[in-house]
Amino acid sequence: MRPGPTVPLTQIPQMPRFHLLLAALGLIASLSAQADVTLMNVSYDPTRELYQEINAAFAKRWAVAGKEKISIRQSHGGSGKQARAVIDGLDADVVTLALAYDIDEIAARGKLLPVDWQKRLPHNSSPYTSTIVFLVRKGNPKNIQDWEDVVRPGISVVTPNPKTSGGARWNYLAAWVYAIKKYGKDDAKARDFVSRLYRNVQVLDSGARGSTTTFVERGIGDVLLAWENEAFLAVKELGPDKFQIVVPSVSILAEPPVAVVDKVVDRRNTRLAAQAYLEFLYTDEGQDIISRHYYRPTSVIALSKYAKLFLKLNLVKLTDVFGSWQNAQKTHFADGGVFDQIFVPGGR
Amino acid sequence: MSAAAIPLPVAPASSPARSVRDATHESPWVRWTLIGIALAFLTLFLFVPLAAVFYEALRKGVDVYLAAVIEEDALAAIRLTLLTAAIAVPLNLVFGVAAAWAIAKFEFRGKNLLVTLIDLPFSVSPVVSGLIYVLVFGLQGWFGETLRDHDLKVIFAVPGIVLATVFVTFPFVARELIPLMEAQGKDEEEAAVVLGASGWQVFWRVTLPNVKWGLLYGVILCNARAMGEFGAVSVVSGHIRGATNTMPLHVEILYNEYQFTAAFAVASLLALLALVTLALKTWVERRFEQDRAAD
Numbered sequence: 001m002r003p004g005p006t007v008p009l010t011q012i013p014q015m016p017r018f019h020l021l022l023a024a025l026g027l028i029a030s031l032s033a034q035a036d037v038t039l040m041n042v043s044y045d046p047t048r049e050l051y052q053e054i055n056a057a058f059a060k061r062w063a064v065a066g067k068e069k070i071s072i073r074q075s076h077g078g079s080g081k082q083a084r085a086v087i088d089g090l091d092a093d094v095v096t097l098a099l100a101y102d103i104d105e106i107a108a109r110g111k112l113l114p115v116d117w118q119k120r121l122p123h124n125s126s127p128y129t130s131t132i133v134f135l136v137r138k139g140n141p142k143n144i145q146d147w148e149d150v151v152r153p154g155i156s157v158v159t160p161n162p163k164t165s166g167g168a169r170w171n172y173l174a175a176w177v178y179a180i181k182k183y184g185k186d187d188a189k190a191r192d193f194v195s196r197l198y199r200n201v202q203v204l205d206s207g208a209r210g211s212t213t214t215f216v217e218r219g220i221g222d223v224l225l226a227w228e229n230e231a232f233l234a235v236k237e238l239g240p241d242k243f244q245i246v247v248p249s250v251s252i253l254a255e256p257p258v259a260v261v262d263k264v265v266d267r268r269n270t271r272l273a274a275q276a277y278l279e280f281l282y283t284d285e286g287q288d289i290i291s292r293h294y295y296r297p298t299s300v301i302a303l304s305k306y307a308k309l310f311l312k313l314n315l316v317k318l319t320d321v322f323g324s325w326q327n328a329q330k331t332h333f334a335d336g337g338v339f340d341q342i343f344v345p346g347g348r
Numbered sequence: 349m350s351a352a353a354i355p356l357p358v359a360p361a362s363s364p365a366r367s368v369r370d371a372t373h374e375s376p377w378v379r380w381t382l383i384g385i386a387l388a389f390l391t392l393f394l395f396v397p398l399a400a401v402f403y404e405a406l407r408k409g410v411d412v413y414l415a416a417v418i419e420e421d422a423l424a425a426i427r428l429t430l431l432t433a434a435i436a437v438p439l440n441l442v443f444g445v446a447a448a449w450a451i452a453k454f455e456f457r458g459k460n461l462l463v464t465l466i467d468l469p470f471s472v473s474p475v476v477s478g479l480i481y482v483l484v485f486g487l488q489g490w491f492g493e494t495l496r497d498h499d500l501k502v503i504f505a506v507p508g509i510v511l512a513t514v515f516v517t518f519p520f521v522a523r524e525l526i527p528l529m530e531a532q533g534k535d536e537e538e539a540a541v542v543l544g545a546s547g548w549q550v551f552w553r554v555t556l557p558n559v560k561w562g563l564l565y566g567v568i569l570c571n572a573r574a575m576g577e578f579g580a581v582s583v584v585s586g587h588i589r590g591a592t593n594t595m596p597l598h599v600e601i602l603y604n605e606y607q608f609t610a611a612f613a614v615a616s617l618l619a620l621l622a623l624v625t626l627a628l629k630t631w632v633e634r635r636f637e638q639d640r641a642a643d
Contacts, residue, residue: 040588048605075587076601089487089496090504090586110487209604237606267496 036069037273042092044079044166044256045207046230050293051096057289058280062273070273078207079166086110086261093265093274096258098166098208100124101325103259112263126255127281128295131315132167132174134246135215135224135231142222146248147178150223151196158221159201160211162333166256167208169333171225174252176332177316181250195342216243227254228311232294245311253315401619404612416602416610417617424590425598425614428506432594433574436513440570444521445563449555451522452529453537466522469515477515478583481508504586509594512580517570524566528559561636565629572625576618 043051055072062070075082075090079098086092087110097103100118107115118125136144142155150157160168172194179193180186203220205211208230215224216238223246226234231245258278265271280286287302296310297303322328332338374382406413416422447466451459469477483489485502495502502508536558540550556563578596585592593601595618602611 073588073591075589077587085504085586087488088482088503089485089492089501091501213604267499 036071037067037270038071038073039093039270039273039277040073040075040091041094041096041277042075042082042086042090043096044082044098045076045209046167046212046227046233047096048074048076048209049233050229050290050295053289053293054281054286057285058277061280061285062276067273072277076207076209078160078164078168078210080164081206086112091264091268092261093268093270094258094260094278096256098254098256099169099325100255100257101169101329102166103257104326106261110263112261113259114262117259118257120260121258121278122282123298124255125257125259126298127258127278127286128256128290128297130228130254130256130295131251131313132171132225132248132254133228133231133251133311134248135212135226135234135243136222136246138240138242138244140244140246144223144246147175147193147197147250148182150175150225151193151200153200155200155223156202156221157197157200157223157225158203158205158211158215159225160208161204161206162339164206165208165211167227167230168204168211169328170227170252170254172332172339173318173322173328174225174248174250177252177321178248178250180321181314181316191338191342194338198339198343201343228296229294247311247313250314250316253317255318398619401612401616404608405616408609412609413613413616416607416613419610421590421593422598422610422614425593425595426617428509428593429575429595431506432510432513433571435510436517436574437567437571439514440518440521441563441567444518444525444566444570445556447522448525448529449551451526453534453555463526466519469518470523474516474577474579475583478512478580481511481515481584503584504588504592506592508584509581509592512584513574513577516577516580517574520570520573521563521566524562524569525559528562529555532558561632561639565632565636568625568628568632572622575621 041051041055051072051074055074059070059072075085075092077085079102082090083095083097083102083105086095086106095103095106103113103117104115107113107117121127134144134150136142142149144150144155149155159171162168162172175194175197176190179190183189183193203211203214205214208227211224212226212230212234215221216234224231224234235243235245258281260271260274260278262271265274281290282299284299284301287297287299288305291297291302291306291309294309297306318325318328322331330337405416417426447462450456451463451466482503484491485495485508486492487496491502502511536554537550540554545553575594576596577594578600581594582597585594585597587593587597587601589601595614599611599615599618602608602614
């Protein structure tokens with residue numbers, strides 16, 4: 001038997017942790033109390049660097065205009081995943097996603113903004129466009145020139161998951177567009193072409209940036225299907241001595257749209273700032289920043305000023321081949337859609 | 349070696365002695381091979397990656413390292429991680445002790461169910477742990493509308509991160525204490541009660557002193573996991589830079605932004621935390637043994 005009580009009653013531990021808890025609760029309160037305006041921009045994967053610069057420039061503009069101090073927070077991820085988070089209550093004042101369907105979902109399922117949101121800003125609410133190109137290893141060892149080479153047996157292709165990533169859906173649709181152009185409007189042939197492409201895919205990351213890291217950092221794959229801006233950024237960041245860009249003969253005109261989320265801005269009282277933030281993207285200064293990050297500008301001035309920067313290729317609009325995003329989504333990416341039918345996980 | 353090998357062919361009588369020797373002493377060849385394999389394995393999978401983290405973090409110099417650590421978003425991530433642990437660990441300490449006490453010292457209906465529930469966070473994937481909170485507190489979830497109407501945020505904010513962390517780290521304290529308390533039995537408590545101690549007195553003066561080292565051990569493990577948790581927190585965080593990114597999430601973001609040095613710098617802080625945890629753990633274990641020897 002042990003000797004009796006080892007701690008005298010007077011020295012009973014006093015649970016100092018409760019003080020810690022109180023301090024912690026105080027910290028939470030101070031975290032959620034903010035004096036100035038903060039906007040939250042929920043965006044897709046490759047726009048990190050773009051919006052870092054846009055945010056700084058806009059904050060400066062806003063200060064010059066004599067408004068309150070503004071800070072803009074960023075959240076990035078696969079476009080579909082981000083839309084899901086906004087529907088689940090992530091407080092986005094503005095969404096800047098990879099494709100219109102994802103914002104349609106926020107309108108339809110979350111009822112956070114009107115269904116005709118796309119008419120509220122110029123160019124279908126897309127301040128910039130982009131397209132899908134190929135990134136290959138330096139010297140192009142597998143001699144990949146066009147979509148035809150990407151579906152060759154034995155080529156390892158890296159592209160993200162169309163279920164969660166916006167860029168991945170553009171990749172898929174771009175391949176489909178090529179097949180339609182090449183074989184005449186034959187859906188069966190296009191389907192066969194795209195399924196041959198996905199037979200060459202071994203890893204599906206959840207977002208475009210994840211795929212880029214897989215390709216450039218982990219060294220997996222012969223060709224990365226990438227946003228034009230993402231491909232340029234990878235070459236710039238990681239060295240032109242390692243990678244090069246290949247431009248296919250045909251690709252899709254990707255229009256990543258932006259929107260104010262009405263329910264959120266009305267509750268948080270940030271509509272004015274949110275609206276101004278999106279409109280800033282259309283100004284000359286905004287379009288300059290956009291072009292310098294290799295997104296294709298929409299203003300005539302910027303288009304001519306930066307014409308040299310962008311690759312020349314035949315760009316097809318989504319509406320010309322698929323009608324609408326709603327249509328494309330339903331046919332190709334919904335549960336049981338064409339993508340589900342053709343993709344066998346693990347490749348082969 | 350030769351001394352053992354020579355008698356074998358001439359004197360079979362000595363073979364029993366030899367086989368006894370073999371049971372406890374492998375030949376040096378076997379010993380060194382096994383040690384070599386173990387060491388090679390540890391080096392390859394433990395030491396080299398650990399060293400690589402620090403090497404990558406410091407490759408561009410101490411200045412770059414420090415700049416990455418005191419950068420605004422990194423500091424916010426460090427603060428949030430510490431805050432989360434400062435809330436989750438005490439909560440699990442209180443509830444873990446309460447649960448372990450109830451299970452080890454009392455008989456009641458549904459005890460087995462409680463034991464199973466405590467183990468649940470260990471068996472459930474962290475992603476699921478995060479998703480359940482989205483389902484309950486998300487805007488489309490059970491309480492979503494009500495919370496929004498009262499301007500309360502749970503998921504995609506600090507409370508959700510804390511909740512997910514509490515859930516994932518719940519078993520650590522309780523699981524550490526239950527076997528210990530069960531092994532100690534109820535004799536001392538029963539003696540205290542017979543001598544006239546109240547319930548609280550029994551707990552503070554008999555039960556708690558007996559398990560204090562086990563408790564500290566559980567708290568250390570709980571803390572390490574609370575700071576390092578990725579999966580569950582990732583689901584409920586919303587990944588807002590400077591607001592809802594914990595250190596592990598911040599590492600991923602930096603890595604994805606080609607800021608490899610910064611990513612490894614923050615990762616090295618997490619690795620340091622692991623090393624400190626390890627040192628503390630060893631110290632606690634030693635004190636535990638000393639206490640036991642002193643009894």
